[in-house]
Amino acid sequence: MPRFKRILLGLGLLALLLLTLRLWPQTPLREAAPLSRLVLAENGELLRMTLASDGQYRLWLPLEEIAPAMVEAQLLKEDRNFYWHPGVDPGALVRAALATYGGGMRQGGSTLSMQLARRLYGLNSRSIAGKLQQIALALWLEARHSKHDILEAYLNLAPMGGNIEGVEAASRIYFGKSAAQLSLSEALALAVIPQQPRRGRFGPALQRARLQLMAQWRQEHADDPRNDGLLELPLTARSRQQLAFRAPHLSEQLLASRPDDTLHSTLDLALQTRLERLIEQFVGDHRRQGVHNASAILVDSRDQAVKAMVGSADYFDAAIHGQVNxxxxxxxxxxxxxxxxxxxxxxxxxxxxxxxxxxxxxxxxxxxxxxxxxxxxxxxxxxxxxxxxxxxxxxxxxxxxxxxxxxxxxxxxxxxxxxxxxxxxxxxxxxxxxxxxxxxxxxxxxxxxxxxxxxxxxxxxxxxxxxxxxxxxxxxxxxxxxxxxxxxxxxxxxxxxxxxxxxxxxxxxxxxxxxxxxxxxxxxxxxxxxxxxxxxxxxxxxxxxxxxxxxxxxxxxxxxxxLPQVRAPVDRPPPGLTRVDVCAASGELPNRWCPQTRKTWYIPGVSPIRVSDLHRPVWVDRLSGKAACPPYDAASSELQVFEFWPTELQRLFAAAGLPRRTPPDAERDCRVQAAIDSLEVPRISSPLSKVTYSLRLSQPQENIALAASAAADARTLYWFADQRLLGQGAPQAPLQWRPEKSGQYQLRVVDDQGRSSSRLLRVEFLP
CATH class of the missing domain: 3.40.710.10 (DD-peptidase/beta-lactamase superfamily)
Incomplete structure (x- = not known):
């Protein structure tokens, strides 16, 4: 076989091997190490970050979400040829060996893939054997994983000072923000930490390393408008001791009940802080009364979101069991x-x-x-x-x-x-x-x-x-x-x-x-x-x-x-609810003698409603105060209205210092019922009895007239259909009614004296 064919065959077999390795099922690099868990406020601010199970602060952020400046700064610092080598950069290794073993300054030649291999497999790369092992495993990583996945893993696993790993955890701890929001100056600072992780305190040594990388950045990105910013100014960074520990009860509740690594709560941090402060002040003001603890929860009714929750007055006070939610x-x-x-x-x-x-x-x-x-x-x-x-x-x-x-x-x-x-x-x-x-x-x-x-x-x-x-x-x-x-x-x-x-x-x-x-x-x-x-x-x-x-x-x-910008929605009554006048003393439809009415909400067909009989007129003798007997003489007697309360309620009114006038006993005084002489009940004249009323769906103006004759002492008639109040009006004014559907209805009319009559009515709707 000609030599070039053997070469082609070898290359083909190599390509097939690499493809097989790439396609072979493998554990994602994301699962290479346990992760911390995050609880965030609604606006993305950090409430809580937990330690991973191995005691490290470590978070995972997809490469696409990491700020581009962070990615570019890391490649500029660690591996400029990352996308062009197979996992090992021979030129960089030679330069590092000459510098290290030729009497010069010790210099690293590891690519990002090699550094990731050392991190994943716990290698000691300071010896020649360890370095060779590191090179082999870097090539193995490149064969098994894409450049995208290797770069993502490195950025999320790189040492960032103390027990902090990865740019997302470092950014959250040092700058209080996600790595997606890093500025160029902050990205340059984080990029120099992996080579000297002890400099994670952002002291002068780290500042010098950042300035050196900044100079390289300006050479590589001469046209970047961010170069004109105040990049040389020292950065202010937080320490691990300043790591956020907010809304502890809510954070613990979410961490215990949800499996997610990142829990983005609905909490409004400003409202949470205000609620905590108000409860703390209230407990302090009422401590002499024995008030030591309180809790509160605030929910937005528009989207059902929990905006603030305080589990106790002081989470750290063991005397009040403050960690209880x-x-x-x-x-x-x-x-x-x-x-x-x-x-x-x-x-x-x-x-x-x-x-x-x-x-x-x-x-x-x-x-x-x-x-x-x-x-x-x-x-x-x-x-x-x-x-x-x-x-x-x-x-x-x-x-x-x-x-x-x-x-x-x-x-x-x-x-x-x-x-x-x-x-x-x-x-x-x-x-x-x-x-x-x-x-x-x-x-x-x-x-x-x-x-x-x-x-x-x-x-x-x-x-x-x-x-x-x-x-x-x-x-x-x-x-x-x-x-x-x-x-x-x-x-x-x-x-x-x-x-x-x-x-x-x-x-x-x-x-x-x-x-x-x-x-x-x-x-x-x-x-x-x-x-x-x-x-x-x-x-x-x-x-x-x-x-x-x-x-x-x-x-x-x-x-x-x-929340000055928030306006509460107007609470409008829903359909199917009406307002009616009722007698203030009895809560029922007012009869003629009710002295005072008030409005109430009423569900037609559901709410109980009837004409009040609490207030009744009685003819009273002016001299004796007893009930006058018929025939009534206007010169010696007068018509008075009394409230007829049950005996036990009369006693309660008296006990409460609010006695009610006792009505005269007409049966005892006159052996007749003391009431208005007329006993005439309302007489329904429309609709007619034993008649089926036909209404056309195409004629919505067609109605049934409700009319009745009433006694001379009646001033108001109330009309009902199957216990549903249809309306009210004077006896001489018919009420227009259009039923909602076909069927049989029990119509009833009641006057303001409590007298009533009823009639069955059948209604049919035609096209």
């Missing part, structure tokens, strides 16, 4: 769960915000709840019962709930550690269970939106997929509106610190004064605050409104100042 500790929530109980009651048609509930002694089997102040307020609106945290109305509502109950809602919300519903009984409404501040924040996040559960987002890669619908959008809005009427604990107006940041909030106190809570919505944020001791030591000062609420409002007042 209070935001993930299970505690009794007190009354902070009541808003969700009321939300369920709104959805199940038990109440509307102005419904009257009784705060009176009541036994639920063997359970006899009492209020925190030991008193009973008598009749009060559902809104007042919620914001005043009355226990008896809450337990009564819990006893009336169908499925889901409050326990069922908590189960669907994913609250961990719940016992059976029978274990808690009705006491769950008063905070009988346990949950974490983070879980409570998730519930209030649901309340801040449309009633659908959404998971908290702890990292930028988290996706908050919609979960189960726990409350209707209408009920969630009504609860928010009710909580916005909760007065501030300092007596200031609700909008004292900014009308654009409404606050809807609730407090809670656990049994035995172990935990004080305040949770709610502050503009577009959800804020939960807890005050207590991690060892469960009780303290009479741990009362939600006295201890947690002041801290809650310190933070709430600081947020608009810290």
């Amino acid at each position: 209070g935001a993930q500790a299970r505690r009794s929530p007190g009354s902070t769960l009541k808003p969700f109980l009321y939300g369920l009651a709104l959805d199940q048609g038990l109440i509307q915000p102005m419904s009257i509930l009784r705060d009176a002694p009541h036994a639920f089997g063997a359970f006899q709840p009492e209020n925190f102040d030991g008193r009973f307020a008598g009749p009060l609106t559902a809104q007042d019962a919620l914001i005043r945290s009355r226990n008896v109305p809450a337990v009564w509502l819990a006893s009336q709930l169908r499925q889901p109950s409050l326990h069922g809602l908590l189960q669907r919300a994913g609250i961990r550690g719940l016992r059976s519903e029978e274990h808690y009984g009705l006491a769950l409404a008063l905070g009988g269970g346990e949950l974490t501040p983070a879980e409570l924040a998730g519930l209030y996040l649901m309340l801040a939106g449309d009633g659908r559960l959404r998971a908290l987002r702890w990292t930028r890669s988290d996706r908050s997929e919609p979960g189960p619908q726990l409350l209707s959008p209408q009920a969630a809005f009504m609860v928010r509106d009710m909580l916005r009427h909760n007065p501030r604990p300092d007596g200031l107006p609700a909008d004292a610190r900014g009308r654009d940041w409404p606050v809807a909030w609730k407090t809670g106190t656990s049994w035995g004064f172990h935990d004080a809570w305040s949770a709610g919505l502050v503009g577009p944020y959800v804020l939960v605050v807890w005050v207590g001791n991690f060892d469960a030591t009780p303290n009479p000062a741990f009362v939600g409104v006295r201890t947690a609420a002041p801290l809650f409002f310190r933070i709430a007042d600081a947020l608009p100042l810290a």
Whole structure:
């Protein structure tokens, strides 16, 4: 075979061998050494860097993300012919041997591939045998890996002073930034460290080496505009002792729960710092009251991102068990769960915000709840019962709930550690269970939106997929509106610190004064605050409104100042919610005699609604004050309106120092019912009975007229269809109604005296 053919054959076999080596499965160089882990703030600032398992600070950054100046500076310093040699540069080796063994200064001739081989295989390259072994392994690396992978590995594994390896770890520690953001001056400084890693302290020796490399850079890159900068100025670098250790509880939580090497959190570092400072100041101000610890979590309701989390007042204080993460500790929530109980009651048609509930002694089997102040307020609106945290109305509502109950809602919300519903009984409404501040924040996040559960987002890669619908959008809005009427604990107006940041909030106190809570919505944020001791030591000062609420409002007042560019979205009522006038005293539709009305939100077809009969007229004898008997004489008697409260509520009013006038007993005084003489009920004239009304879909203006004749004393008629309030008006003014769909409806008309009549109606829609 001719010689040139043998050469070609040999080259071909060599090429095939190299290709086989390159394609043969191999362990990526990234796995050559264990890595540190990073926790970053939302803006990329470092919160925490851990040591790798071998005690080194080492991070891995893809070559494409490393600043080009860093790559070029390293090649200029270590291996200018990197892309042209097979792993060994013979010329560099000869020059190094002549310099080293010819009596001159010791000089290295290792390529980046050779240096990487020494690092990977732990070689001693100072001897001739070690050097030969290094050369062989460098050639082996080049045969097995691409230039891209070798250069990437070197930049991520090169010694950078002490126990720091790689440009990413060095850049994070020395300059507080990623190697992707290095300036030319910083890149030149890092490029000279691998040859003299003891100079990692950025002293004069390293500065001289950097200036020498800078001169070479200017020769190689004469046209680089960065050369005109102040590159000669000494660099200021941090030490390992100054390595960031921020948001320690959040960092530890993410490191323990996520496998990723780099955890990019949603934390706003400015808000985190402000929250830490406010809690530290609050604990210092209240230390004499026995307050030593607190935690808080702040969530952006617009994207479910956790913006700040403080697990304890001082992470480093062992006396308060400061390393415990209070935001993930299970505690009794007190009354902070009541808003969700009321939300369920709104959805199940038990109440509307102005419904009257009784705060009176009541036994639920063997359970006899009492209020925190030991008193009973008598009749009060559902809104007042919620914001005043009355226990008896809450337990009564819990006893009336169908499925889901409050326990069922908590189960669907994913609250961990719940016992059976029978274990808690009705006491769950008063905070009988346990949950974490983070879980409570998730519930209030649901309340801040449309009633659908959404998971908290702890990292930028988290996706908050919609979960189960726990409350209707209408009920969630009504609860928010009710909580916005909760007065501030300092007596200031609700909008004292900014009308654009409404606050809807609730407090809670656990049994035995172990935990004080305040949770709610502050503009577009959800804020939960807890005050207590991690060892469960009780303290009479741990009362939600006295201890947690002041801290809650310190933070709430600081947020608009810290975020002047943020505007809270306007909380508009969702479709399917209307406003109606109700009698202020009874919470029901006003009859003719109701002296005062107020507005309430109402879900048509769901919210309970009927005409009030609390206020009734009675003819009273002017001289005796007793009920006048018919025939009535206007000269000796007059018509007076009384509130007809049940006897037990009359006693409560009297006990509270608010006695109500007792109506005259007409049956006793006259043996007749004292009322207006007319007993005429409204008579429906339209629609007709036993008639099917046909409406055309193509004619949206077609309606059904609702009209009725009424007694002379009737001033207002209320029209209902299957318990849904259609509207109200004077008897002489027909109401126009267009049903939503075909079907049978039970129409009912009620006058403001409480008299009513009804009629079945069938409706068909035609094309």
